[in-house]
Amino acid sequence: MRLFTLLAAFAALAASSATLAAGAIDQKPIRAAIGEKLKDPYSAVLSDMVRRTAPNAKGVPTDVVCGLVNAKNSFGGYVGPRPFIYFISQREAHIVDVSAGPNDLDRMIYQNFCGATR
Structure with missing residues (x-):
C-alpha cells in the first residue's frame, strides 16, 4: 500500500512539473521580440x-528559449517553421535563416544554446 501511495505521489508530482514547465514560458515578450524581425508580426505561430x-x-550561464516560428512573408504565404532563440534577460530574439551557411552568426548562436538547427 505504501509503495502504491509513493508511486501515485511521484506520478502526480511529475505531471504537475511537466505542466509547470510548459506553462512557465511567457510568450508575450517573445512574440514582441520576434515580431520586430517579421514582415507580418501578427501572423507568427510559435511552437x-x-x-x-x-x-x-564568456562562460556566463544564460537563460534562453529555443523554438520554432512560422510567419507570413510579403506575399501573404507562410514560409514554414524557422528556428529561433530568445534571450530572456536581454529580451532579444534571433531567427535562424535556414538557407544561410554554417558560418551564419544566428545559426551559430542557436546551435550553441539549443543544439542542431532543424
Missing part, C-alpha cells in the same frame, strides 16, 4: 518552445 540555460561566449 516547440523549450527553456534552456547554457554558457554564453
Whole structure:
C-alpha cells in the first residue's frame, strides 16, 4: 500500500512539473521580440518552445528559449517553421535563416544554446 501511495505521489508530482514547465514560458515578450524581425508580426505561430540555460561566449550561464516560428512573408504565404532563440534577460530574439551557411552568426548562436538547427 505504501509503495502504491509513493508511486501515485511521484506520478502526480511529475505531471504537475511537466505542466509547470510548459506553462512557465511567457510568450508575450517573445512574440514582441520576434515580431520586430517579421514582415507580418501578427501572423507568427510559435511552437516547440523549450527553456534552456547554457554558457554564453564568456562562460556566463544564460537563460534562453529555443523554438520554432512560422510567419507570413510579403506575399501573404507562410514560409514554414524557422528556428529561433530568445534571450530572456536581454529580451532579444534571433531567427535562424535556414538557407544561410554554417558560418551564419544566428545559426551559430542557436546551435550553441539549443543544439542542431532543424
